[in-house]
Amino acid sequence: MNINISNTNSDPIYLQIADQIKALILEGKLKEGEMLPSMRNLALELRISFMTTKRAYEELERSGFIESYTGKGSFVKAQNLELLREEQLKAVEALLAEAGDRARKIGLTVDELHELLDLVNGGE
Amino acid sequence: MNEYENAIEISGVTKRYEGFTLDNVSFNVPKGSIMGFIGQNGAGKTTTIRSLLNITNIDEGEIRLLGLEHVKDEFEIKKRLAVVFDELPFHDVFNAADMARIFEGLYPEWDNAAYSAYLERFKLPPKKKIGQYSKGMKMKLQIACALSHNAELLVMDEATTGLDPVVRDEILHIFMEYLQNGERSILMSSHITGDLEKIADSVTFIDKGKILLTGYKDVILETHGILKCGKDELGNIDKADIVSVRLNEFGAEVMLSDRESARYKYGGAVIDTASLDDIMLYYVHKGEMGWS
Numbered sequence: 001m002n003i004n005i006s007n008t009n010s011d012p013i014y015l016q017i018a019d020q021i022k023a024l025i026l027e028g029k030l031k032e033g034e035m036l037p038s039m040r041n042l043a044l045e046l047r048i049s050f051m052t053t054k055r056a057y058e059e060l061e062r063s064g065f066i067e068s069y070t071g072k073g074s075f076v077k078a079q080n081l082e083l084l085r086e087e088q089l090k091a092v093e094a095l096l097a098e099a100g101d102r103a104r105k106i107g108l109t110v111d112e113l114h115e116l117l118d119l120v121n122g123g124e
Numbered sequence: 125m126n127e128y129e130n131a132i133e134i135s136g137v138t139k140r141y142e143g144f145t146l147d148n149v150s151f152n153v154p155k156g157s158i159m160g161f162i163g164q165n166g167a168g169k170t171t172t173i174r175s176l177l178n179i180t181n182i183d184e185g186e187i188r189l190l191g192l193e194h195v196k197d198e199f200e201i202k203k204r205l206a207v208v209f210d211e212l213p214f215h216d217v218f219n220a221a222d223m224a225r226i227f228e229g230l231y232p233e234w235d236n237a238a239y240s241a242y243l244e245r246f247k248l249p250p251k252k253k254i255g256q257y258s259k260g261m262k263m264k265l266q267i268a269c270a271l272s273h274n275a276e277l278l279v280m281d282e283a284t285t286g287l288d289p290v291v292r293d294e295i296l297h298i299f300m301e302y303l304q305n306g307e308r309s310i311l312m313s314s315h316i317t318g319d320l321e322k323i324a325d326s327v328t329f330i331d332k333g334k335i336l337l338t339g340y341k342d343v344i345l346e347t348h349g350i351l352k353c354g355k356d357e358l359g360n361i362d363k364a365d366i367v368s369v370r371l372n373e374f375g376a377e378v379m380l381s382d383r384e385s386a387r388y389k390y391g392g393a394v395i396d397t398a399s400l401d402d403i404m405l406y407y408v409h410k411g412e413m414g415w416s
Contacts, residue, residue: 013342040306044301044304048323049324049325049342050158051326051342
């Protein structure tokens with residue numbers, strides 16, 4: 001399991017950790033029932049405050065990705081991956097719709113918008 | 125294990141000296157956490173630490189350590205507490221092996237195996253006289269002693285100051301290891317915020333004998349921000365949002381205590397995140413609307 005935190009990222013560190021663990025779960029790299037490192041161990045390894053890892057795990061619990069049991073540890077919860085993908089897709093759609101609105105305001109054509117999307121995504 | 129919520133509870137502690145008053149100091153160190161106690165030299169850090177160890181008699185206020193009263197239960201507390209000062213209190217003619225024999229008699233939970241392991245890890249020769257140790261070695265020896273009797277609370281006064289970055293990093297890592305079981309707590313004073321910026325769970329700022337700010341480090345870092353604007357735009361900012369304002373020839377920098385709401389309120393303005401150093405600096409000038 002890889003977690004990299006950045007001090008220049010404007011997201012708080014606890015969110016960076018929570019987001020990366022979420023991504024690992026969504027990508028299937030962390031599987032249902034798998035145990036996560038203890039909050040103290042994660043703090044020790046990343047050399048950050050225990051409060052920070054605690055907040056990250058609390059955030060993951062709140063959003064239904066993990067479950068924690070006192071004395072036992074934290075585990076990946078069963079996920080409805082289909083549903084999560086659906087939600088992510090909706091978020092992407094909303095962002096694209098907003099981009100489309102703004103493009104129209106300055107008179108960009110749909111083709112130009114496609115080109116722009118290709119360009120910002122590295123020409124893929 | 126022992127039931128208490130805060131390893132240290134200091135409330136309303138006042139100590140008056142000629143020319144200096146430790147003024148109504150209050151803060152808590154939650155069990156299982158590291159608190160960074162930050163202030164300039166002479167701000168009152170050492171007086172606070174000496175007060176909680178009952179080396180200094182306080183004039184007013186209350187102190188509880190490990191859930192116990194700091195004067196009445198002093199003997200019980202001292203068995204479960206370890207202190208590291210910035211100057212080695214051990215005599216130069218002793219060696220590290222002698223220290224083990226001395227501490228064995230003082231602390232019921234003294235652990236020779238743990239002590240030997242720390243000496244080895246710190247590469248401290250046990251037979252060499254302490255007088256011949258370097259400054260870094262002396263500090264490591266003090267820390268090895270402090271960590272070897274299963275103390276629940278470590279109190280450190282400028283313990284990492286003056287050490288090189290490699291050694292500091294090693295020591296901070298060892299402190300974090302020491303806290304892994306969740307039953308131990310650390311209060312660490314320093315005028316260097318860098319070390320604490322990483323590992324501290326909470327921080328307390330002290331200046332001229334008064335507490336400027338205390339709380340969880342992440343929350344303090346997330347809520348504060350520095351707004352950059354022209355001097356003529358200062359009037360648009362609500363005084364209640366301002367910690368203090370620093371002026372330079374070409375503009376103003378405003379420390380705000382609620383970054384997120386400021387983003388809405390002063391939309392478009394540049395608001396940078398602030399480091400602990402920045403925050404400390406602006407709190408030292410709290411209320412001043414034009415320091416430089």
